[in-house]
Amino acid sequence: MRKEQTKSLTISKAMVYNSYLKVCENKGGAGIDLQRIKMFNEQMVDNLYKLYNRMASGSYFPPAVRTVFIPKKGGGLRPLGIAMVGDRIAQGVVKDYLEPILESVFDASVFGYRPGKGAHDAVAQCKLHCRSIAFVVDVDIKGFFDNINHTILLDLLEQHKVETWVILYVERWLKAGVEQADGSIQALTKGTPQGGVISPLLANLYLHHALDKWMREQYPQSPFERYADDIVIHCRTTDRGCCRCGNSRLVI
Numbered sequence: 212m213r214k215e216q217t218k219s220l221t222i223s224k225a226m227v228y229n230s231y232l233k234v235c236e237n238k239g240g241a242g243i244d245l246q247r248i249k250m251f252n253e254q255m256v257d258n259l260y261k262l263y264n265r266m267a268s269g270s271y272f273p274p275a276v277r278t279v280f281i282p283k284k285g286g287g288l289r290p291l292g293i294a295m296v297g298d299r300i301a302q303g304v305v306k307d308y309l310e311p312i313l314e315s316v317f318d319a320s321v322f323g324y325r326p327g328k329g330a331h332d333a334v335a336q337c338k339l340h341c342r343s344i345a346f347v348v349d350v351d352i353k354g355f356f357d358n359i360n361h362t363i364l365l366d367l368l369e370q371h372k373v374e375t376w377v378i379l380y381v382e383r384w385l386k387a388g389v390e391q392a393d394g395s396i397q398a399l400t401k402g403t404p405q406g407g408v409i410s411p412l413l414a415n416l417y418l419h420h421a422l423d424k425w426m427r428e429q430y431p432q433s434p435f436e437r438y439a440d441d442i443v444i445h446c447r448t449t450d451r452g453c454c455r456c457g458n459s460r461l462v463i
Contacts, residue, residue: 219267219268219269220266220267220268220269220374220376221374221376222263222266222267222304222376223263223267224259224260224263226304226307226308227259227262227263227266227300227304228259229303229307230300230301230303230304230306230307231255231259231300231303233303233307234248234296234299234300234303234408235248235252239293239296239299240277240279240293241277241293241295241296242274242276242277242293242294242295242296242298242299243274243275243276243277243295243390244274244295246295246296247296248296251296251297258297259300262297262300262301266301266304266380269376269379271301271380271383272383272387273294273298273301273302273380273383273384273387274294274295274298274387275387275388275389275390275396276292276293276294276298276387276388276389276390276404276406276407277292277293277294277295277390278290278291278292278293278389278390278391278392278404279291279293280392289405290404290405291404291405291406292389292404292405292406292407292410293406294404294406294407294408299408301380302384302407302408302409303408303409305377305380305381305409306408306409306412308373308374308377309373309377309409309412310326310412312371312373313371313412313415313416313419314326316371316419317415317419317423318419318423318424318427318437320336320423320434320435320436320437321415321418321419321423321437321438322336322436322437322438323411323415323437323438323439323441324411324412324414324415324439325415330438333436333437333438336436337436337443340434340436340445341445344434344445344446344447345446345447345448346445346446346447346448346449347443347444347445347446348443348444348446349442349443350441350442350443350444351440351441351442352440352442355414355418355439355440356402356403356404356405356410356414356440357401357402358401358402359401359402359403359413359414359417360401361382361385361386361399361400361401363417364381364385364403364413364416364417365378365381365382365385367416367417367420368381368416371416381409381413384403384407384409385399385403386398386399387399389404411439414439414440415439418437418440422437422442423437426444430444432447433445433446433447
């Protein structure tokens with residue numbers, strides 16, 4: 212067993228190992244280095260120690276994300292980012308720390324990528340509201356993950372008074388390169404890759420402030436369900452005073 216060293220950041224070996232177990236359970240494909248979990252496990256102890264050592268000292272820099280394209284239901288292709296195994300573990304460390312903090316403030320009507328919640332829960336609540344409220348507005352934010360403003364997202368994280376190493380690593384992930392269709396690497400100036408371990412949680416944080424809180428404050432009479440960037444808003448009338456849904460369009 213390696214001797215524990217004093218590190219500048221409050222990241223423990225247990226945090227890294229617990230994240231590793233979740234990555235193994237979730238499986239997933241190979242990142243840009245084409246290394247799969249089985250290959251990572253061949254030198255698991257050394258790989259985990261190196262990752263812990265770098266994260267705890269603040270010297271971990273995420274590698275570029277591999278891009279694969281998957282078909283959309285309505286046609287076309289959706290880019291999906293696949294991080295390297297070690298980077299998925301690193302993202303999981305931050306997610307495991309951050310998730311309980313944000314779960315305490317997230318709206319009960321948000322169902323996507325949350326522990327103990329899922330699509331079936333969203334559908335059940337939607338059906339319940341539809342029995343008593345006549346109209347709905349169906350909202351899908353086009354290109355949401357691709358257009359998240361990095362500066363705003365980091366400011367929102369700071370509002371929740373998280374530890375500085377969380378901000379440090381989230382900013383590095385936001386700026387990490389993404390593989391393009393021609394194999395080149397492009398740095399991100401906005402957005403976060405779909406498929407990242409930390410991306411759904413960051414997306415929920417962004418929309419918590421941009422949409423959920425706004426709806427509760429401005430239109431408390433209009434309940435809603437949100438699953439990631441898909442939203443159903445229930446309106447008692449088509450008047451603009453209800454939820455600005457005249458002509459079946461929501462104005463945000």
